[in-house]
Structure formats: C-alpha cells, structure tokens
Amino acid sequence: MHKKSEPEKHMLLWCSPGFGVIDIWLPIIKKLKEGGNIKIDFVFPEPSSLLLEDKDSDLFNLAEQFVDRVIYRGYSGRWFIAATLVEAKDEIKPSSFYEKMSIIVSRLITGKASRYFILKIIGKGLSIVSRYFIYSKENRGQQFLYDIRTLKDDINGIFCDITVENKFVNDNLRKDFIGIHKFSMVHGLGAMWVEPGFNCKYPVTERSDVTVYSASNLEVDGYKKCFGILENKIVHVGIPRHDSDWIEFIYNQFNNTKEKIFDSFVFIIGRPASPFNTIERKKKALKDIYDIICVKHKLKLVVKTHPKESLCGVDGNIYRDALGLENYGKTWMYSNAHPFILGKKAFFSISFYSGVVIDMLAIGKPSIEYINLEGLDSYDNSNSLRDANGEPVFQYRYTNLVLGASNKLELSGHVESILNQREVTFLSLFSRYKKYFEPFEGSSGMIANDVVSNLRKMEK
Known part of the structure; x- marks a missing residue:
C-alpha cells in the first residue's frame, strides 16, 4: 500500500522590509523545498523594495531559484502577480517622469516647502496627476491584477519579520491575514537586545499566532514584552544562514561567476549617506580608508553597495570623489557578489554600520566599523549607547562585535592590529559572537522541521 502523501502546503514570504527578509529566510525555504510538496509565494507590500535590489546581484538570483509566484503592490496601490522576480521588477519600474514628479511632490507636501499653504496644495494636486500617469502606465503594461484578499483561505502560514509588522505599508496585509499563523525571524543580524525596539517601556498584549525563531537567547525578554510573543513560542535557533552547508551552497553557486574582482582586497560594506553618516563624513571616511588601505598598505578595495545606495546619485558621487574615478579597476571597484563570496577572499571588512559584520565573523573575518557620531544631537545624547571611552x-x-573607529588614527591602529596580530584580534570578536548567539550547525533544518510540525498540528 502506498503511503498517502500530504496535501501541498502554501506559504507566503512577507517581504517587508524587502530583500533583507528574503536573505534570512532562504536557507529554511531551501530545506522546505528539498522536502517537497510546498509552494511559497513572495509578497512585496512596498514597490520600491523590488526595485532596490539589483537583478544581477547574487541575492536576487538566489531568491529567483526558490520563489513560486511574486505578488507585489504597484505604485498605484493596486496588487499584481508575476511568475518571476525579474518579471515583477521589470513591470513595476516607474517612468522617469513619475520619478521626477514624485520627488517634486514629496518636497511640496512633506519637505521644507510644505510650510507654505499654497505650495502644499499644489503638491497635492500634482500627486493626483502623477497617480493618474502611474495608473495609465500600469494599465498599458503586461501586469496581471491580483486580489490579495483571496489568499487568506488558501495559505497555511506566513514567513515574516514580526518586528516590522506595524509599519504603515503593512496595514492592509496585517488586517487581511488576521488568524493566519506567522513564523518570524528578524531581518537584520544584530544585538537586538540593546535596541529601543526590544526595550519598550510598557508591555503589549500577548498573542499566540506567532512563532519566533530567535538568533540569541538575549532577545527573549524583548520579544515577550514588546511584541507579545509567548515564551513557549520563542525558539532559539542561532543564525540559519551561518550553517556550513548554506555557505557552501552559495560559494558553489557563485564563486565562478563572470564578474571579475581582485584576488585579494579589503571589503567595504556600503551604506547610503544619512543623518548619522552625512555626505561630508562619509566622504572623509572613505578618503581615510583609501589613504590607509591603498596608499599606506598597498592593498585594494572592493565595495559592495547597499541596495539604497544609488551609484547614479549622491552615493555614487561620494565614492568617485573619495576613491578617485581614475583609480577605478586599479585600486578599487564595485561588486554585486554575495557577502560570503567577498568575505572569503577579503583580508577583512570595513563597515559604516551593518549586520554583515556578523556574517563576516561566521566565516572567520574581523571587521572595523568606521563612524563618528560625536556632535550629532540625534545620536550623541543622554539616550545614546556608549563605549568604554564614553x-x-x-x-x-x-x-x-566589531573594532570601532571614530577617527583616522583609530582606524589605522585597527588595520595594523588585524594585519600584524590577526588571530588574537579576530578571536576577541569571535568569542563575543559565540557568547551572544550560541551558534550551532543545522539551524535551518531545525527551523524547517519545526515549521512542518506546527503546520501539521494546525490541521488537526
């Protein structure tokens, strides 16, 4: 007698805030797909998140392998469906007219110009006009409209990051999917237990519709108090994407791609200019890095930009001005490769604040974080976290978890430490990684098995 097969499971990956959630869930999705009999749709509630990730990036191509359908919200607010990420990305791209109009509208409605009543009214009028144009573009395209509400009766569960569930862009999905069990992992690797979101003043109402897979046991109290997660629904799993079989899978997939990078280099983990890393500060930091790495130590730089860094805009200008356009391809270059691929080849990495530094520890590479927050009122105040030097x-x-530098002298000292005392320097960071996250092998398989077990229980 043949064993009766289980009915196909249908899951959603709630891609908010974008590809960061995909990145953290992919190792588990791969395990579930290998087990068979499961369909997983990727849902993008924010149009820009599909556009930000370059379709030539390793992460985009990894995700394309495991998605069954792509359900996405267009700039008009309507929902559409596509068979692939590439198809969805190509269809959603707004016209240059709409992009320019959006910038003008934003400045008139929410920018400094909004203080003038008449300009704010003009902005609202232009908003109506721009929406008409985007409706027209979507109607002329090859996109297929989709009623997102029909999903509720057809899905078994949702993969997500519950810590961003209350973002405005998720309002409709949150209401439409009430009663659907959610499986959550936080999208950015970090010491979440010291962040404000995990240290709220008042506890929220408990909920039983979420299973959380925590990276660290130190997150438990925050999940309970600030997100209402029941303690028996919090499972410590470490960091799934640090499983050796997942890292090997990525390396085998992309190590021999056509993109040519330097044989050895220092890996720059990009981040857009921002209030804490202003254009001037970011440019100075990159010039300091170039002087120390390329001029003093005769090493090279490979920059992996953040999805929100536009090489045709402000951030591209910063890199070209600070590192020298004439030096591109000689002493520095960009790369779309996966951080694990770059990290394997790099001496070490330098970041401007990124969870990728924790990925680097998992593959044996130390990182320096180069940011100076001193004098910035929003970041240098009575509520700020402070290091041993205040x-x-x-x-x-x-x-x-990183070597911290606030000036060129400190940066130079850390570079010397890594180059001359690599093992001692790395182990001081790695010991904290092990202490905080208590990593273990097989994390992704453990989560996949737990998801399947939970789905079976829900059917009874």
Whole structure:
C-alpha cells in the first residue's frame, strides 16, 4: 500500500522590509523545498523594495531559484502577480517622469516647502496627476491584477519579520491575514537586545499566532514584552544562514561567476549617506580608508553597495570623489557578489554600520566599523549607547562585535592590529559572537522541521 502523501502546503514570504527578509529566510525555504510538496509565494507590500535590489546581484538570483509566484503592490496601490522576480521588477519600474514628479511632490507636501499653504496644495494636486500617469502606465503594461484578499483561505502560514509588522505599508496585509499563523525571524543580524525596539517601556498584549525563531537567547525578554510573543513560542535557533552547508551552497553557486574582482582586497560594506553618516563624513571616511588601505598598505578595495545606495546619485558621487574615478579597476571597484563570496577572499571588512559584520565573523573575518557620531544631537545624547571611552556608538561597537573607529588614527591602529596580530584580534570578536548567539550547525533544518510540525498540528 502506498503511503498517502500530504496535501501541498502554501506559504507566503512577507517581504517587508524587502530583500533583507528574503536573505534570512532562504536557507529554511531551501530545506522546505528539498522536502517537497510546498509552494511559497513572495509578497512585496512596498514597490520600491523590488526595485532596490539589483537583478544581477547574487541575492536576487538566489531568491529567483526558490520563489513560486511574486505578488507585489504597484505604485498605484493596486496588487499584481508575476511568475518571476525579474518579471515583477521589470513591470513595476516607474517612468522617469513619475520619478521626477514624485520627488517634486514629496518636497511640496512633506519637505521644507510644505510650510507654505499654497505650495502644499499644489503638491497635492500634482500627486493626483502623477497617480493618474502611474495608473495609465500600469494599465498599458503586461501586469496581471491580483486580489490579495483571496489568499487568506488558501495559505497555511506566513514567513515574516514580526518586528516590522506595524509599519504603515503593512496595514492592509496585517488586517487581511488576521488568524493566519506567522513564523518570524528578524531581518537584520544584530544585538537586538540593546535596541529601543526590544526595550519598550510598557508591555503589549500577548498573542499566540506567532512563532519566533530567535538568533540569541538575549532577545527573549524583548520579544515577550514588546511584541507579545509567548515564551513557549520563542525558539532559539542561532543564525540559519551561518550553517556550513548554506555557505557552501552559495560559494558553489557563485564563486565562478563572470564578474571579475581582485584576488585579494579589503571589503567595504556600503551604506547610503544619512543623518548619522552625512555626505561630508562619509566622504572623509572613505578618503581615510583609501589613504590607509591603498596608499599606506598597498592593498585594494572592493565595495559592495547597499541596495539604497544609488551609484547614479549622491552615493555614487561620494565614492568617485573619495576613491578617485581614475583609480577605478586599479585600486578599487564595485561588486554585486554575495557577502560570503567577498568575505572569503577579503583580508577583512570595513563597515559604516551593518549586520554583515556578523556574517563576516561566521566565516572567520574581523571587521572595523568606521563612524563618528560625536556632535550629532540625534545620536550623541543622554539616550545614546556608549563605549568604554564614553563615545556614542551603535549596537555592534557597544557589544564589541566589531573594532570601532571614530577617527583616522583609530582606524589605522585597527588595520595594523588585524594585519600584524590577526588571530588574537579576530578571536576577541569571535568569542563575543559565540557568547551572544550560541551558534550551532543545522539551524535551518531545525527551523524547517519545526515549521512542518506546527503546520501539521494546525490541521488537526
């Protein structure tokens, strides 16, 4: 007698805030797909998140292998469906007219110009006009309209990051999917237990519709108090994408791609200019890095930009001005390769605040975080985290998961430490990684098995 096969499971991956959620869930999705009998649709509630990730990036191509359908919201607010990520990305791209109009509308409605009543009214009028144009473009295209509400009766569960569920862009999905069980992992690797979101003043109402897979046991209290997760629904799993079989899978997939990069280099983890890393500060930091790495130590740089860094805009200008356009391809270059691929080949990495530094520890590479927050009122105040020297810092420096530098002298000292005392320097960081996250092998398989077990229980 043949064993009766289980009915196909239908899951959603709630891609908010974008590809960061995909990145953290892909190792589990791969395990579930290998087990068979499961369909997983990727849902993008924010149009820009599909556009930001370059379709030539390793992450985009990884995700394309495991998606069954792509359900996405267009700029008109309507929902559409596509068979592939490439198809969805190509269809959703707004016209240059709409992009320019959106910038003008934003400045008139929410920018400095909004203080003038008449300009704000003009902005609202232009908003109506621009929406008409985007409706027309979507209607002329090859997109297929989709009623997102029909999904509720057809899905078994949702993969997501519950910590961003209350974002405005998720309002409709949150209401439409009430009663559907959610499986959650936080999208950005970090010391979440020191962040404000995990240290709320007042507890929220408990909920039983979420299973959380925590990277660290230190997150438990925050999940319980600030997100209402029941303690028996919080499972410590470490970091699934640090499983050796997942890292090997990525390396085998992309190590021999056509993109040519330097044989050895220092890996720059990009981040857009921002209030804490202003154009001037970011440009100075990159010039300091170039002087120390390329001029003093005769090493090269490979920059992997953040999805929100536009090489045709401000950030591209910063890189070209600071590192020298005439030096491109000689002493520095960009790369779309996966961080694990770049990290394997790099001496070490330098970041401007990124969870990728934790990925680097998993593959044996130390990182330096180069940011100076001193004098920035929003980041240098009584609520700021501070290091042993009393300097305002972010979570990675506060928990000593990176070497922290606020000026060129400190940066130079850390570079010397890595180059001359590599093992001692790395182990001081790695010991904290092990202490905080208690990593273990087979994390992704453990989560996949737990998801399947939970789905079976829900059917009874």
